[in-house]
Amino acid sequence: MCGIVGYIGTKKACPILLAGLSRLEYRGYDSAGISTIEKNRLSLMKVKGRVKNLANLDGIDNLEGTIGIAHTRWATHGKPSKDNSHPHQDNSKSFSVVHNGIIENYNELRKFLTDNGYSFYSQTDTEVIPNLIHYYFTKDIANDELKFLRAVKNACLDLKGSFAIEVISKLYPDNMIVVRQDSPLVIGTCEDEKYLSSDIPAILSYTRDFYLLNDLEFAVLTRNMVKFYDKDLNKIEKQTQNIEWNASAAEKDGFDDFMLKEIYEQPTAIRETIGSRINLDNKCEFDELQFTKKYLNNLNKIYIVACGTAMHAGLTGKNAIEKLCKIPVEVDIASEFRYRDPIIDEKTLCIFISQSGETADTIAALKLSKEKGAKTLAISNVIGSSITREADYSIYTHAGPEIAVASTKAYTSQVVLINILAIYFAEILESCDIKILNNIKKDILDLPKKIEETLKCNEIIKNFAKTIYQEKDVFFLGRGIDETVAKEASLKLKEISYIHSDSYAAGELKHGPIALIENGILVISILTDSNLVKKTISNIQEVITRGAKTLVITNQKLDKNMFDKVIDIPETNCFFSPILSIIPLQLLAYYISKEKGLDVDKPRNLAKSVTVE
Ligand code: F6R
Secondary structure (H helix, E strand, C coil), X not given: CCEEEEEECCCCHHHHHHHXXXXXXXXXXXXXXXXXXXXXXECCEEEECCXXXXXXXXXXXXXXXXXXXXXXXXXXXXCCCCCCCCCEECCCCCEEEEEEEEECCHHHHHHHHHHCCCCCCCCCCCCHHHHHHHHHHHHCCCCCCCHHHHHHHHHHHHCCEEEEEEEEECCEEEEEEEEEEECCCEEEEECCEEEEECCCHHHCCCCCEEEECCCCEEEEECCCCEEEECXXXXXXXXXXXXXXXXXXXXCCCCCCCHHHHHHHCHHHHHHHHHCCCECCCCCECCCCCCCCHHHHHHCCEEEEEECHHHHHHHHHHHHHHHHHHCCCEEEEEXXXXXXXXXXXXXXXXEEEEECCCCCHHHHHHHHHHHHCCCEEEEEECCCCCHHHHHCCEEEECCCCCCCCCCCCHHHHHHHHHHHXXXXXXXXXXXXXXXXXXXXXXXXXXXXXXXXXXXXXXXXXXXXXXXXXXCCCEEEEEECCHHHHHHHHHHHHHHHHHCCEEXXXXXXXXXXXXXXXXXXXXXXXXXXXXXXXHHHHHHHHHHHHHCCCEEEEEECCCCCXXXXXXXEECCCCCHHHHHHHHHHHHHHHHHHHHHHXXXXXXXXXXXXCCCCCC
16 A cells, blocks of 8 residues: 655656556555655645646646655545645654654653654644654754664564654755665666665556565665664665566556456467466476475465455465365465464465465465464565565466556466466375366466456456446356455456445355345346356256346356356366456456446555555
C-alpha cells in the first residue's frame, strides 16, 4: 500500500517523480505529494485525490530541483486529506520524508516528541519520523559526514512496525537517505542518476540495474554513488541485479486497461512460467530446490499460505499435491494462519504464494513458520521481493509485471507453477504412475494454445455482461477443483464490479444458501470434472427450479438447452482446468465493471500490494 518514488540526478526531478507516481498509483490513490530540494529550501506540494490533481497544481512546473521524493497514499492513519498526505516535514522544515508502511508505536513516539516541544499538524503515524530525525540530529554534537545518516538511523531504530522511507534535507542538498523494514523499496541505478521506487516496473523505463535493500539496511545516495550501511552503520557492499522485464511490460500497449491487457497476456505469461521447467528428458526441473526423497517422505504435512487470489491458487496446489504425492496439505489465509498457533515442526513444509512478495501477512506467516522449524518455500512473481529473501527456497512465476489491482495472469501462473511443483515432488517420491505424470506434462505444454482458444469467448462475454451488469447478487457454484475457481471468480467480480457475490460448493447449497435463490437471480456454475458433472447439474437444476438464471462454464458435453447461457472452453487435465475456466469469468468481471463505468484498474478501497496487516 502507498507508492513512493525518489530521484537524484542531473534532470528536473518533478516530471520524473510524477511519472513514477502515475505508474505506482495502483498501490494507493487517495492523495499524493512531492518534495524537492530547491536551492536552499525544501519544496512541498500535496493534494487530496489522484496523482493527476498533483500534476495540475499551480506552481508545480516551477520546481527546478534535481533531487526529490514523492508519494501516492492509501490511507491507514488519518483520513485522506492534504494535511495527512506525504511528504511530511519536521517542525523546522529541514527534513522531508515519504513513508510506506505502518509505525505501530507512533502514539508513544508522538508523546515523547510532544514532551520535547514538537507539535503535529496531521493524524498520521508518519509525521513522527521527520521530527524524530530532527530530534536526533540536533542532539548529535558531532559534525562529521555521517551526522545525517546517524539521525535517520537513530530515528529508525525507535520505530516499531513496517517502513520504507526516503529522506531529503535542505541541510544536505546533494544527498538522499533511504531505508526499509518489511516494506518494499528498490534503487535503480545509472551512471549519474538514481531512481527509487516501491516496485521495479515504475522505473523500468530508466534502468534495468537495481539494488535491493534488506531489512534495516541504509543507503546514502548521491548522483554518482550509493553507499550502504547496516544498522550499526558498518559499511556493506552490494551488487546490482539486472532485471529482465522490459519497460513496455509496464505500459498498456493499446489496451484500455491494464486488467484487459493482463488477461490477454496469459498465454505468454504461462509460456514464461513453464519456461524450461519440463526438461528434455521430460522431467520436471527445479534446480533451485534441494528436496530429497527422504525429506519429502518424512513430511507430515504441507501448508500453503497466502492471501486472496494467491490463496485460491494455493487451493489448486492442495488438489495436485494430495492427489499426486499423497501428502496432506492444508491451505490457509495468511492473516489467520499466523494467529492460530498452527502445528508446525521440522516435518512440515510451508509454501507461501505471493504475486508481489510484499504482502505483510504472508511475510509474517513465513517468519513464524521458520521460527517453528519448518522449511519455507516462496512462490512469487517479483524477483528479490521480501518474501523471496526470507524463504529458504524461492521459485518465480515469471508472469511479468502485474499492474491492475485485480490479479489475473499472476493467478493462472501461480496455478501452473504450483501444479508443476506437485509433479516434481511426485517424481522424486515416485508416488504416482509415470504414465499419468507424462500425460499431465503434455497437457501443461498445450496450455498456452488452449488459453488463446479460450480468449476467443471475449465478444460473447462482453455482450452477456451488457445484459447482467445491473445484478445485485451473483452466486458461483462448483465442485472439487471447480469450487476453487468459483471462489476466485466471485472475488474478481466483487472487487472490480462492486456486485455482491458468493461462491459455494454446489452440494452445500441446500444446507442453507439455497434460501437466497429467488426468481431471476444469476447463478454461474463451473463444470470441468467429468466425475462430478452429473452431481453439479443436479444442483443447478435445483436453482433453476427456484427461478435462477444460469451461466455455465464447461468443457463437458452438456444439454445446452437446460441453461440460459453456456460458454465452452477447451478440454484439459482437471489439474489445469482452473486456468481455462477462470478466463471467461475474468472477462465477465472486467466487462461488467466497464459497463458500470468503474475504474477497472483501481477499484475503490483497494490497493495492489497489501503491505499492512
Ligand atoms: C485480488 C488480488 C488480491 C491478492 C492478495 C495477495 O485480485 O489481487 O486478493 O491476490 O492481496 O497479494 P499477493 O499475491 O501480492 O501476496
